[in-house]
Amino acid sequence: MDGIFSETEHKRIADAIREAENRTTGEIVCVVARQCEPYAIIAMMWSALGGLLAGAVAVPFWSGLPVFCLPLLQVAVVALLMLLLQITPLRMAMVPEAVKRRRAERLARAQFLEQGLHRTEGRTGILIFAAMAEHHVEILADEGIDAKVDPATWQTVVDGFTAQMKRGETIDAFVDAIGQCGAPLAEHFPKTPGNANELPDRLVEI
CATH class of the missing domain: 3.10.310.50 (Diaminopimelate Epimerase; Chain A, domain 1)
Incomplete structure (x- = not known):
């Protein structure tokens, strides 16, 4: 570096x-x-929380859709947040x-x-x-x-x-x-x- x-x-x-x-x-x-x-654990915690919240918000609107898609949504949200939190200013903003x-x-x-x-x-x-x-x-x-x-x-x-x-x-x-x-x-x-x-x-x- x-x-x-x-x-x-x-x-x-x-x-x-x-x-x-x-x-x-x-x-x-x-x-x-x-x-x-690196504060990796902080990024993981916020990403996991985001995935849980995404699932909770999506459940009321999920009727009629395959159940297995809900975990896929949560995984996608976790992956997206982990990717975004690789950006140092964003990650640092999430650290107490x-x-x-x-x-x-x-x-x-x-x-x-x-x-x-x-x-x-x-x-x-x-x-x-x-x-x-x-x-x-x-x-x-x-x-x-x-x-x-x-x-x-x-x-x-x-x-x-x-x-x-x-x-x-x-x-x-x-x-x-x-x-x-x-x-x-x-x-x-x-x-x-x-x-x-x-x-x-x-x-x-x-």
């Missing part, structure tokens, strides 16, 4: 991370997911918001560990995570940052990022968020001589 963003767009993110980290010992990692999961939020939160926490943000020397790693299909953004900071920066600080960044992403400005949203996260990092964890860059400066696509 092709990448979500171009090489030029990846470079913009990498440059923004380097610029922010030039002022802090903190480490910023950006991760973007096309979508958190609470389900999308839980899946995105779970994936963000998994990525925090997978990208090694919990292993930085001063526990000053911060993850900027975006799930595009879910329109969900998470900013997760390690314990060294949480000890000095109120976690509520990140909500303004999340709100701005989410609004930009919904407008299709995801790269701009990442660049802006990196700068906004870099400011409190520079304040509380200023750059020190000999500080090593512990994590790659790049956007990770999953």
Whole structure:
């Protein structure tokens, strides 16, 4: 599968991370997911429900027609709905918001560990995570940052990022968020001589 963003767009993110980290010992990692999961079970549930409803609606008008045709109608409706729900925007519209939020939160926490943000020397790693299909953004900071920066600080960044992403400005949203996260990092964890860059400066696509 092709990448979500171009090489030029990846470079913009990498440059923004380097610029922010030039002022802090903190480490910023950006991760973007096309979508958190396929939600196949959701599509199956809605399709099955549609088939049942189609049968219930058709029964009063079915007199005089062969009985075996009713299950065929239901199967046809299920197949049609399954086909339609292969279209990502349609499928995502049928997924409850609470389900999308839980899946995105779970994936963000998994990525925090997978990208090694919990292993930085001063526990000053911060993850900027975006799930595009879910329109969900998470900013997760390690314990060294949480000890000095109120976690509520990140909500303004999340709100701005989410609004930009919904407008299709995801790269701009990442660049802006990196700068906004870099400011409190520079304040509380200023750059020190000999500080090593512990994590790659790049956007990770999953």
